[in-house]
Amino acid sequence: MRGIIHLNNPYGDDKAIESCSIFGMMDTTGRRFGGRDVIRAIANMHDRSNGLGGGFAVYGIYPQYASYYAFHLMYLTVEARWDVEEYLKQNFNLIWAEEVPTQKTSGIVDPPLVWRYFLEVGNLRSEGQSEDDYVANRVMEIDTKLEGAFVFSSGKDMGVFKGVGYPEDIAHFFCLDSYEGYLWTAHGRFPTNTPGWWGGAHPFNILDWTVIHNGEISSYGINRRYLEQFGYQCTFETDSEVVAYAVDLLMRRHELPIEIVARIMAPPFWDQIERMSRAEQDLCRTLRQVYGSLLLNGPFTVIIAHQGEMIGLTDRIRLRPLTVGVKNSMLYLSSEESSIRLVCPDLDKAWIPMGGEPIVGRLKISEECPGVVMPQEVEVS
């Protein structure tokens, strides 16, 4: 989509630098809950954003359409909607289409048209291509080729809502208190060099993967060049985009589990590696040797989510904050502990994880698969 790049990064800077508030909340039993607490929690960190971007990702949101790809689209013009709907009809079985319900909100100026579509791939993909790859390619095609339209959510049974404004205003605009999901993430943005653009807000999404990010990645230049080798085009030139693509490459395409991905993006230091067991040394050394270009250097905290899993991770020397809270089956991740305490004053446990240590919340499927994967010293209650 021509124009979007200019809108997002009008000065053509290498990357949009930003700082942020992030919050995530997941019920590992899979119980669905409303957005009230998430909205209060992110609003509590109002001062960490500057009104130029807020957004939410909700998982388990469309149970009635759970087997279809749910596309959320932003349109700058009505004509763009016609083009996209024509495109969708040609490339998918269109199960349902509707305008996303919104309400007038004082802090939200000049919003785009927002529609959602439930889509089935059917027999339209070519042989040997997975449904996910087919959908990911169509998303890239709409974003780059159809003018005035942008896909900001494209997973199954999940949805992203985002735009320019404080996160609590975005929540009000999208009527988020009327939705229910078992996993919510939220983001308030503080970009330092852009007037803000609806698509540039977080979460970044491809398929059912979402990334919210607080940080500035000083390795951006090489992360981006490395990802370009695998066909990713970093058109938005924000740090967060490379995180999203790195996650897609490592977890979806290279099929690496999050424990491994954490050791690629925030690896242990060489002298830590040397103190490990032989097998662990081999593993960590090989990962750094092969994926050194995906080490995310500089300050960052990310919350990565996909169906059934929420992951919090900081850079390896923890230059941006992350606090973890646990209450029964609920896992909280937040930039600030105060926001967790606001919505859950009597936590079982709250702690600050080590730099580079992933905090993983998973849906409880059985006793063998605990919901929250904690550091070794901490007992799972």
Added chain:
Amino acid sequence: MKTYLPPKFIVDRNPSRCIQCQVCVNQCSFDVHYYDADDDEVRSHEENCVGCHRCVIFCPTQALTIERNPLDYRENYNWRPEIIEDILRQAETGGVIITGMGDDKRQRIYWDHLVLNASQVTNPSIDPLREPMELRTYLGSKPERVEIEPDSLELKTYLAPQVELDVPVMFAAMSYGAVSLNVHESLARAATESGTLWNTGEGGLHPKLYKYGHNTIVQVASGRFGVHPQYLDVARVIEIKIGQGAKPGIGGHLPGEKVSAEVSLTRMIPQGTDALSPAPHHDIYSIEDLAQLIYALKEATNYQKPVAVKIAAVHNSAAIASGMVRAGADIIVLDGLRGSTGAAPKIIRDNVGIPIELALASVDERLRQEGIRNRASLIVSGGIRNSGDVVKAIALGADAIYIATAALIALGCTVCQQCHTGKCAWGICTQDPKLAKRVNPDIGSRRLTNLLRGWSLEIKDMLGGMGINALESLRGNRLHLRGVGLTDTELEILGVKMAGS
């Protein structure tokens, strides 16, 4: 024939300081100083002076000053003094002008037009005195991805041989024969102590130095001097030398006078015979022939050592490098226009090849475009002067850097460009035992170790300033570079933005 060549330097001896001790007479290997016993006075044959400063440094009373002979010709930008004197030299000898060291001409030094970034406000800089700062580098071919057993998290991918460097600066190829054995020993010991590698050059490895094999790159060049099974076995890396930045397209020539008994033993040629390296390898006339040699060497060493291929940076480097990677090279070495030499035709040294910065940028970019950058490490050499150049080279895409001239300067070299004469007064580029003992390997290795230590501290400071704590996050990260005073085309080839943008 009366020479029309004027002296290059004036030897200014302060009579009130000179004590006729004759240290200068003994130190000068070019017969500049001599003692006139009748007059009890030390005098000079200034026409022999090469400006190496050996006498100046060793004069106990600081009585000596060496000045450039001003010798003002009528001003003419085309017919500069050097050009006039080269013509005179050839008119008197009828030969090819041979010289030492690297290209000294004014082609643009791109390092001087690149500047680095630092963190301010939005991103904290990192203090290497208080936080870990990692320079470790692994050379060798890497696969595109790692496979993991999903349940046990066990590694299913095994890598080709990798070589660990504690500092991304290695000593480039200088053969025993060109330099003295003491220089080889200094380099070998410093590389071992600093956790890096040194390179034998194409003259074989003296058995005395086999014990440093773990930090040694052995070279296989077109003359195949000194190549035998044990030579390959002791090495950490094997480097096939196709070309050299100082003399792309031509071979090498070690005059018989430098082939002493020890050199003859190491090179496996008769004593006193000229060692001629042909211009091409006569078993490599094309890229598929290179693949055969690469795999012959891998077979010979049981696939336990990375094989590097070194070429001079020339116009088609990017395409050639791509072919080399596909032919099985684990490491690509690019030697640029300013690459140095023990002896090369001056006209070739100064006119053939391209600057290393441009070659590096285009090779790294091409390998990425083809998705094969991970398959080989990229090493550059040719005129790298300090840690700033190192950091810029890594940001452009190099995995590691070779230094040679800088290493020799650490040992005393003053870049007087007389390497080809075999008379090096600093004992570096000579086989004269009286001169060679001037390099003491105990002291030489310490000077080299100090240099690498100083550079690595500086590299850590620069990294920390950019908010980076591991070298791999700078490697190929051209956003940390900006260009000053470069044209759009230069910026485009370097893949770097103009400062201020």
